[in-house]
Amino acid sequence: MILTADYHTHTPYSHGKGTVYENALSAKKAGLKEVGITDHGFNHLLFGLKRKLLGDLRKEIEEAEKLTGVKVLMGMESNLISVDGDTDMKESDLQYFDIYLCGIHEVLKYKSLKDLRNIMLENYTAYKFGKRPSDKVISNTTKAYINAIKNNPIDILTHINYKCYCDLKEVAKCCADYGTYIEINTKKRHVSAEELNLMASTGVKFLIDSDAHTPDRVGDIKLAEEILSEAEIPLEHIENINGKLPKFRFKEYKEKNF
Numbered sequence: 001m002i003l004t005a006d007y008h009t010h011t012p013y014s015h016g017k018g019t020v021y022e023n024a025l026s027a028k029k030a031g032l033k034e035v036g037i038t039d040h041g042f043n044h045l046l047f048g049l050k051r052k053l054l055g056d057l058r059k060e061i062e063e064a065e066k067l068t069g070v071k072v073l074m075g076m077e078s079n080l081i082s083v084d085g086d087t088d089m090k091e092s093d094l095q096y097f098d099i100y101l102c103g104i105h106e107v108l109k110y111k112s113l114k115d116l117r118n119i120m121l122e123n124y125t126a127y128k129f130g131k132r133p134s135d136k137v138i139s140n141t142t143k144a145y146i147n148a149i150k151n152n153p154i155d156i157l158t159h160i161n162y163k164c165y166c167d168l169k170e171v172a173k174c175c176a177d178y179g180t181y182i183e184i185n186t187k188k189r190h191v192s193a194e195e196l197n198l199m200a201s202t203g204v205k206f207l208i209d210s211d212a213h214t215p216d217r218v219g220d221i222k223l224a225e226e227i228l229s230e231a232e233i234p235l236e237h238i239e240n241i242n243g244k245l246p247k248f249r250f251k252e253y254k255e256k257n258f
Contacts, residue, residue: 085147
């Protein structure tokens with residue numbers, strides 16, 4: 001299994017350690033055709049990307065692409081901020097980006113206190129105490145993911161089920177219907193082999209991403225290889241390996257609307 005592209009990497013525009021160029025150079029050394037620069041979304045209270053710096057980020061991306069020959073995509077790991085499926089990527093922001101990732105994180109500005117409780121606090125409390133969240137909590141998280149997929153042209157759901165638990169099969173069905181990929185994150189083990197098999201049964205497609213916060217981890221697939229060795233997912237379900245590149249719904253959305 002050879003990785004073709006890594007669509008989830010961070011830089012100092014959030015809290016990554018390597019520059020855009022350093023991530024692109026690492027991607028080149030790893031033999032990748034494409035790399036995504038996808039720093040944390042605007043509503044992250046500690047590490048969020050700043051809208052006033054989007055122009056600077058685009059310049060760095062264009063320069064890195066010229067110097068390395070690797071296709072560098074400007075993206076953001078947006079934050080899911082409400083059960084209604086809102087993210088911190090506003091419609092007016094879409095014009096600046098090439099790729100649209102979305103995940104659930106801690107230390108966010110949620111749309112409301114109710115959303116903070118329903119999405120993060122109740123999930124995180126269960127995680128901290130090693131307990132299964134209530135059916136209501138799982139239902140709320142599932143609704144949040146599904147509404148986000150339906151209402152936004154999201155390309156990739158990042159590290160699904162990490163500290164925030166959902167009905168994986170229902171979310172995967174929605175992803176399959178709308179053309180959103182589910183990430184196999186190689187920074188942290190967020191799903192089991194059995195859960196991967198469950199999601200794959202819906203026909204959803206996957207991408208392997210490093211979630212690299214340092215350049216040396218760009219293109220790292222070690223953890224994915226371990227999980228996949230335990231699972232029964234055909235490699236045809238993974239769209240960024242062995243020369244393949246994914247078809248992103250956000251690109252199609254922009255071509256129709258901008």
